Amino acid sequence: MSTFSGLNTALSGLNAARTGLNTVGQNLTNVNTAGYTRQRVDLAGAGVPARGALNDAGTPVGQGVRVTGVTRFGDTFLDGRVHTAFASAGYASVRADALSGIQDTLGEPGDTGISSQLNGFWGAWQEVHNYPGEAGPSSVLLQKATGLVQSIASGYRALDGQWSRTRDQAAAMVADVNATATAVATLNERIRAAQAAGTPANDLIDQRGTLTEHLADLAGGTARDAPDGTVEVLVGGNALVSGKQANTLKLTGAAGMADGAPVTLEWERHPGVAAGLDGGRLAGALSVLAPAGDGGAIAQTAAAYNALAAKLANAVNGAITANNGVTPGGGPTDFFSLQAGVPAALGLAVVPVGPDGIAAGTGGKDGSVADAVSQLGTGADSPDKLWQGAVMTAGMAIKAGLQQATLAGSVSASAVAAQRSNAGVDLDEENVNLLAFQHAYQAAARVMTAVDEALDTLINQTGRVGR
Known part of the structure; x- marks a missing residue:
């Protein structure tokens, strides 16, 4: 995985966590809505990228996570x-x-x-x-x-x-x-x-x-x-x-x-x-x-x-x-x-x-x-x-x-x-899901920050040694 593709991986995590948070919010706001059926976001790992010049070395990894749908219970x-x-x-x-x-x-x-x-x-x-x-x-x-x-x-x-x-x-x-x-x-x-x-x-x-x-x-x-x-x-x-x-x-x-x-x-x-x-x-x-x-x-x-x-x-x-x-x-x-x-x-x-x-x-x-x-x-x-x-x-x-x-x-x-x-919507279960997606969002944001810092170092600091 290249450094730039790492940004996409982190972005997929942010999008997935955001979709999960939106789904939990939909459930919580409809807890008293007659006839409402609770929903769950379905996630799946993104596939391994095609091998090329940028990712030819090392063990291939996936491209993050993708949302496959939102399921009714x-x-x-x-x-x-x-x-x-x-x-x-x-x-x-x-x-x-x-x-x-x-x-x-x-x-x-x-x-x-x-x-x-x-x-x-x-x-x-x-x-x-x-x-x-x-x-x-x-x-x-x-x-x-x-x-x-x-x-x-x-x-x-x-x-x-x-x-x-x-x-x-x-x-x-x-x-x-x-x-x-x-x-x-x-x-x-x-x-x-x-x-x-x-x-x-x-x-x-x-x-x-x-x-x-x-x-x-x-x-x-x-x-x-x-x-x-x-x-x-x-x-x-x-x-x-x-x-x-x-x-x-x-x-x-x-x-x-x-x-x-x-x-x-x-x-x-x-x-x-x-x-x-x-x-x-x-x-x-x-x-x-x-x-x-x-x-x-x-x-x-x-x-x-x-x-x-x-x-x-x-x-x-x-x-x-x-x-x-x-x-x-x-x-x-x-x-x-x-x-x-x-x-x-x-x-x-x-x-x-x-x-x-x-x-x-x-x-x-x-x-x-x-x-x-x-x-x-x-x-x-x-x-x-x-x-x-x-x-x-x-x-x-x-x-x-x-x-x-x-x-x-x-x-x-x-x-x-x-x-x-x-x-029906279970408030305890939705609160747990809310915390899980919140931490997932924070983790994906932290990955993106780390990749950004690495890119900053590579772009702005490479070649400056010995000046």
């Missing part, structure tokens, strides 16, 4: 595990939120729940039987009946509102999926161009990784790396993103719970072609929006309110008719009515407007019919049993859904922790 396996965990957690989270809303609507068990109101309703009929012809018990009965009818209608309306809000959320999720997919496609193009030009694209890859994780949470999207640096995002086995192309989705189907039709997801470029999902929040929303016959939790619970309303009206009116009940005022004997063309829970109404409209007996002050009606709550086929069965079914689904959400959340947290332990 990403792990495809850990990233895929996070995507899978996000898909499951997103699905379970939306279902848990919906089931919690149903639980709040039911209010069972509780003093204001329908079960408690049914008990009060039958008890009011028994009081009418005990005190036939008296206005007080009859007024209490009408009050209990009105409160029960209002609670049934209120529960149904709450579920209908929850269904509409969930559908709006699903539409917003679809818009989010489409926007995110377009952003991933744009980053794919930029990353491919950067890698083709030999420019580092680590930060762009981090941004894209954050977006693909968001797609996994929304629609269960799975990412697959391509040789040209792009990723392909698959949803239900079909490409949502391929290269710089994004295939968008659209939400179709029922606009209201009463429609009884499913809410469907389609490919916007292929109307009528259903888009399958592998999980995610959108899949969870679609599952709770399904019709009652297809397992939709909201519609199933609303159907239970309708079934209760119809059962209650038919049971009470049937008992009055079967026992030849008559009203003191000579009017209609039915206690409940159901309005045609609307859900039974909303069409249920109390017919009597006063004590004279209650068919409590077969005539006069006879309370035999009221006694028969009061016993309806104890039968095997009673409205109470119907409602208890609906509450138990909903309760088991709610418990299972909440447990699933808790488990999926734990798995997701574990997957993220494993990913960040590999890709």
Whole structure:
């Protein structure tokens, strides 16, 4: 190695140390940046120079150090595990939120729940039987009946509102999926161009990784790396993103719970072609929006309110008719009515407007019919049993859904922790690297100073001996 080539060797050390310091600085400044993956500078020794007149003598040495690249500490396996965990957690989270809303609507068990109101309703009929012809018990009965009818209608309306809000959320999720997919496609193009030009694209890859994780949470999207640096995002086995192309989705189907039709997801470029999902929040929303016959939790619970309303009206009116009940005022004997063309829970109404409209007996002050009606709550086929069965079914689904959400959340947290332990910035490690590159820089600078001093002596002092 000639003296002049020693300057180049020292310069390569300075450049390598500076690149290392810059990389450490990048890591440290992004220690709290979400989705950032730590980077490492890769160094390699420069090759031995070609032999020539200047370096013909002695043992040949290298030409210093060179930077071969800056590597991301990403792990495809850990990233895929996070995507899978996000898909499951997103699905379970939306279902848990919906089931919690149903639980709040039911209010069972509780003093204001329908079960408690049914008990009060039958008890009011028994009081009418005990005190036939008296206005007080009859007024209490009408009050209990009105409160029960209002609670049934209120529960149904709450579920209908929850269904509409969930559908709006699903539409917003679809818009989010489409926007995110377009952003991933744009980053794919930029990353491919950067890698083709030999420019580092680590930060762009981090941004894209954050977006693909968001797609996994929304629609269960799975990412697959391509040789040209792009990723392909698959949803239900079909490409949502391929290269710089994004295939968008659209939400179709029922606009209201009463429609009884499913809410469907389609490919916007292929109307009528259903888009399958592998999980995610959108899949969870679609599952709770399904019709009652297809397992939709909201519609199933609303159907239970309708079934209760119809059962209650038919049971009470049937008992009055079967026992030849008559009203003191000579009017209609039915206690409940159901309005045609609307859900039974909303069409249920109390017919009597006063004590004279209650068919409590077969005539006069006879309370035999009221006694028969009061016993309806104890039968095997009673409205109470119907409602208890609906509450138990909903309760088991709610418990299972909440447990699933808790488990999926734990798995997701574990997957993220494993990913960040590999890709996250470790302050202690970066501080050590900072000191190492600092000393390397100082050492390379000292070598350059030594070579400079040697050159100064050779150039300015040679030949001056003996003057």
